Amino acid sequence: MTGARITAIGSYVPARRLTNQDLEQMVDTNDEWIVQRTGIRERRISRADEYTSDLCAAAVRDMMKRYGKSVQDVDMVLVATSTPDFSFPSVASIVQNTLGIPLTAGAIDLSAACAGFVYALHTAHALVSSGLHHKVLVIGADTLSKITDYTDRSTCILFGDGAGAVLVERSGSGAQDDFMGYHLGSDGSGAQHVYRTGLAEKVNGVELSGTGLLVQNGREVFKWAVRTVPQGVQQVLKNAGADIAEVDWFIPHSANLRMIEPICERLNYPLEQALYSLEAFGNTSAASIPLALDLGIREGKVRSGQQVLLYGFGAGLTHAGQLVRLSLDPQVAEPTPL
Structure with a gap:
């Protein structure tokens, strides 16, 4: 067994803001009611032509820029999402192609809803600490606005879109496992x-x-x-x-x-x-x-x-x-x- 660690992180949210005041114009609700019951003040909404794979790629690019990381040696891509662009192909495969990750890397989506990112991290840790993989890209992303019922005031006040990405890398034989x-x-x-x-x-x-x-x-x-x-x-x-x-x-x-x-x-x-x-x-x-x-x-x-x-x-x-x-x-x- 080898150690594994999280070496970098990046994130991305769409530009459009949907505020509580905006929702007041859409359903029977108000800012005070939403904040009192949820703590939410605004959420980000993806464009009609902006999908989960786009958010994933943007989060990874943010990570690469901030930490000086390359994905050319990534050997597995894991994407946790409930809102894939398609039933198939997977978001992970689209991200692999978009970012030019080598064709030898594995690519799969994980479906565990709001627990998905932690499940993906757990999977990445198992792959790396077992010695089977060296560098795993883990992404949690969703475009829930695309499946939200904006006539249902009990749910439409809650959901937004975003993505976060981390790298899980081998830390060396006998090294600390994070x-x-x-x-x-x-x-x-x-x-x-x-x-x-x-x-x-x-x-x-x-x-x-x-x-x-x-x-x-x-x-x-x-x-x-x-x-x-x-x-x-x-x-x-x-x-x-x-x-x-x-x-x-x-x-x-x-x-x-x-x-x-x-x-x-x-x-x-x-x-x-x-x-x-x-x-x-x-x-x-x-x-x-x-x-x-x-x-x-x-x-x-x-x-x-x-x-x-x-x-x-x-x-x-x-x-x-x-x-x-x-x-x-x-x-x-x-x-x-x-």
């Missing part, structure tokens, strides 16, 4: 609480709405997440042989600030040490955790050597946690504002 502990889980009995219809018409005996747009039972997801995530975090820490007091930053999926608050309370973890990307970008599904991590780095909060606990949760119902020690390579260019 992936300290993990925990994964899934409860398919709650599959009907967050879905987008496909070929099937029912799940768990429940008839699904056939709109092709995202449907969510927010109340049920809230109850499940507030119960499940604190337990999962404790399991991550147990598996890592760590204590929550050692965690410098907690980065849960940016679903809703009112969900993050009770999770931190149950963990007895300071809310001010929880990082989230929802205020400016909304719920970006697989992109929300890398966006929050990169925002923390851009703002000078998160630094190499610190311990960061990532926890994704969402449709499936899936969840995944990872405790990592950051050892990012030095930046060669200042990040531009998102």
